[in-house]
Amino acid sequence: MGSNKITIKAVTVSKKFKDTCVKFDHLLAHYNSAKLTQIRQKLRNELKIYQEQSVLTIAFIGQYSSGKSTIISALTGRRDIQINSDITTQKTTIYDWNGIKLIDTPGLFTEWHDHDEITYAAIAKADLLVFCVTSMLFDSVTVENFKQLAYQKGYRWKMMLVVNKMSDEAGDDQQKIANYSQSLGEAIYPYSLDEFPICFIDAKDYCEGVDQGEDFFVEVSRFQSFIDRLNTFVECRGYLAKFDTPIRIALSCVDETQWIVSRNSNQDSAFLEILTRLSRLVRKERDRLRTNVNMIALRLSSAIVKEGTLIASGALTNVDFERLNQQAELKIRKYYDQVQQELKAVVNAAINSRDKRINEFLDLPLVETFLTCVTQSKKDKLTGVNVRKLDGVNAQINWIKSIGDRGKYLVNNTTTSEELKITEGETSEKVINYDFKPWQDLDIAKIISSMAKFMTTALGRVSDRGETLEMRRELQMADIRRYITSQFQAISQELQNQIKIECLELERQVYGEIEKKIMAAYTQESHAIAASNQSLKHLAEIRHDFEAILNYITQGIENPRV
Numbered sequence: 173m174g175s176n177k178i179t180i181k182a183v184t185v186s187k188k189f190k191d192t193c194v195k196f197d198h199l200l201a202h203y204n205s206a207k208l209t210q211i212r213q214k215l216r217n218e219l220k221i222y223q224e225q226s227v228l229t230i231a232f233i234g235q236y237s238s239g240k241s242t243i244i245s246a247l248t249g250r251r252d253i254q255i256n257s258d259i260t261t262q263k264t265t266i267y268d269w270n271g272i273k274l275i276d277t278p279g280l281f282t283e284w285h286d287h288d289e290i291t292y293a294a295i296a297k298a299d300l301l302v303f304c305v306t307s308m309l310f311d312s313v314t315v316e317n318f319k320q321l322a323y324q325k326g327y328r329w330k331m332m333l334v335v336n337k338m339s340d341e342a343g344d345d346q347q348k349i350a351n352y353s354q355s356l357g358e359a360i361y362p363y364s365l366d367e368f369p370i371c372f373i374d375a376k377d378y379c380e381g382v383d384q385g386e387d388f389f390v391e392v393s394r395f396q397s398f399i400d401r402l403n404t405f406v407e408c409r410g411y412l413a414k415f416d417t418p419i420r421i422a423l424s425c426v427d428e429t430q431w432i433v434s435r436n437s438n439q440d441s442a443f444l445e446i447l448t449r450l451s452r453l454v455r456k457e458r459d460r461l462r463t464n465v466n467m468i469a470l471r472l473s474s475a476i477v478k479e480g481t482l483i484a485s486g487a488l489t490n491v492d493f494e495r496l497n498q499q500a501e502l503k504i505r506k507y508y509d510q511v512q513q514e515l516k517a518v519v520n521a522a523i524n525s526r527d528k529r530i531n532e533f534l535d536l537p538l539v540e541t542f543l544t545c546v547t548q549s550k551k552d553k554l555t556g557v558n559v560r561k562l563d564g565v566n567a568q569i570n571w572i573k574s575i576g577d578r579g580k581y582l583v584n585n586t587t588t589s590e591e592l593k594i595t596e597g598e599t600s601e602k603v604i605n606y607d608f609k610p611w612q613d614l615d616i617a618k619i620i621s622s623m624a625k626f627m628t629t630a631l632g633r634v635s636d637r638g639e640t641l642e643m644r645r646e647l648q649m650a651d652i653r654r655y656i657t658s659q660f661q662a663i664s665q666e667l668q669n670q671i672k673i674e675c676l677e678l679e680r681q682v683y684g685e686i687e688k689k690i691m692a693a694y695t696q697e698s699h700a701i702a703a704s705n706q707s708l709k710h711l712a713e714i715r716h717d718f719e720a721i722l723n724y725i726t727q728g729i730e731n732p733r734v
């Protein structure tokens with residue numbers, strides 16, 4: 173069997189995180205100490221909810237026998253998945269793909285029966301719905317189902333369309349894709365295909381290519397285009413950010429472990445205690461900012477959905493759609509501006525609180541005692557020969573001073589002018605840069621303009637047909653109402669994602685510098701101690717791995733489309 177090389181970034185991150193957690197868990201178990209067993213338990217308990225939630229849930233729905241199970245087999249590399257199962261016996265199955273949930277459903281969901289509740293709940297909760305059809309494209313039932321999910325249920329913002337079994341029909345790929353796109357577009361009229369990510373693949377070719385080691389089949393399967401779409405979806409919506417909290421939880425356990433394990437020297441352990449407490453303090457501050465930002469995002473999101481419901485339920489019959497559209501845009505813009513203001517206020521409060529707490533922390537007897545103590549030990553050692561140790565002492569003193577906001581500790585505790593010089597340059601205040609995505613760059617403008625186009629075409633259709641005008645109009649209006657509601661849902665989701673992505677950037681700006689300092693101090697400290705201790709060396713590696721994942725997801729969020 174060939175190895176399955178293709179994977180999406182969310183899976184890579186998830187796997188790396190899990191592996192590092194396992195390594196860490198082994199290390200903690202290895203010590204056989206009560207305190208570390210406690211940490212181990214804490215790590216397991218706190219990460220449990222994140223494992224259960226899973227970072228990403230992808231549900232596969234669509235035509236019977238369109239290759240949903242085959243696509244899941246292609247993604248996961250698992251070949252024990254039921255292919256060709258009978259629609260009447262098939263149940264919804266959940267596969268774990270390194271922490272990503274893949275939901276294999278029996279097929280279409282045109283009638284919403286109670287006994288399929290599990291599947292409906294899964295569809296409602298999924299982050300992404302992959303709607304699969306074959307190169308036979310939409311039949312009337314499938315297209316109704318597609319519209320129902322997208323517009324009636326309002327899932328269009330999380331839907332993706334996959335045309336599978338591309339190799340079933342002969343011909344040039346580009347030509348086929350153009351033809352299929354046109355037919356699909358006509359089938360979902362008056363809705364537009366542009367609103368959905370779409371890709372054209374042959375999952376079976378891909379599986380065979382992998383299993384037989386035939387790169388040619390892998391290539392023609394176009395499966396990579398599906399992977400690319402998945403990555404874009406995950407990154408644009410900031411799903412990788414979901415790893416942020418669990419990684420930080422794990423890191424805090426690493427901090428505590430290091431502190432406990434290196435109790436061999438009073439001074440090192442005192443310094444580690446300072447680091448651990450400070451890092452805990454910063455984490456709490458960060459959590460508070462995140463909660464506040466989330467609350468703003470939720471408020472905004474529900475306000476916009478409500479707005480959509482209001483507009484849709486209003487008397488639409490003789491409405492000037494152009495004006496209605498302008499009003500919608502104005503209102504959403506107003507919300508957007510308001511949110512920017514609220515975010516600014518929350519960030520300012522966070523900065524003040526951060527500075528206040530850090531200053532309070534530096535006033536604690538713990539820090540004071542430490543400084544007195546190391547200064548004393550430094551004096552003692554000046555007459556001795558332990559030069560390397562002395563470097564360490566200097567580094568620790570300097571580090572604490574560099575944390576002191578506006579050089580507070582520089583004034584109070586400087587012992588030599590040489591130390592003053594080292595820290596002077598670092599006390600300049602960083603200005604937070606509110607670099608929000610400009611309104612024009614949001615996809616909302618696109619959604620709104622497609623709304624105007626839709627309503628005009630939907631209305632235009634009334635006079636095209638011969639049915640009773642009254643009846644037709646009633647139907648068109650229902651279409652339009654559903655459409656408006658779903659568009660507002662999409663906008664609310666888009667904005668929520670935007671805020672989520674911005675939140676991470678804000679956190680980086682508010683806490684990034686202090687966190688980097690803490691991380692660097694930890695690294696330096698652990699290098700110094702690890703030289704003589706194998707376990708601490710492993711711990712340092714584990715810390716490094718967690719930090720690397722954290723950096724990776726932050727980069728992904730900074731350049732989501734790269």
Ligand SMILES: Nc1nc2c(ncn2[C@@H]2O[C@H](COP(=O)(O)OP(=O)(O)O)[C@@H](O)[C@H]2O)c(=O)[nH]1
Nearest residue numbers: 236237238239240241242255256337374375376
């Ligand atoms: N030619 C071709 N056949 C496929 C492809 N994907 C699935 N099949 C076949 O279509 C049938 C149904 O596939 P399955 O994955 O069970 O579809 P599901 O009912 O949507 O889960 C099986 O015989 C598969 O081997 C594909 O990309 N190309």
Ligand SMILES: [Mg+2]
Nearest residue numbers: 240241254257
């Ligand atoms: Mg199946």
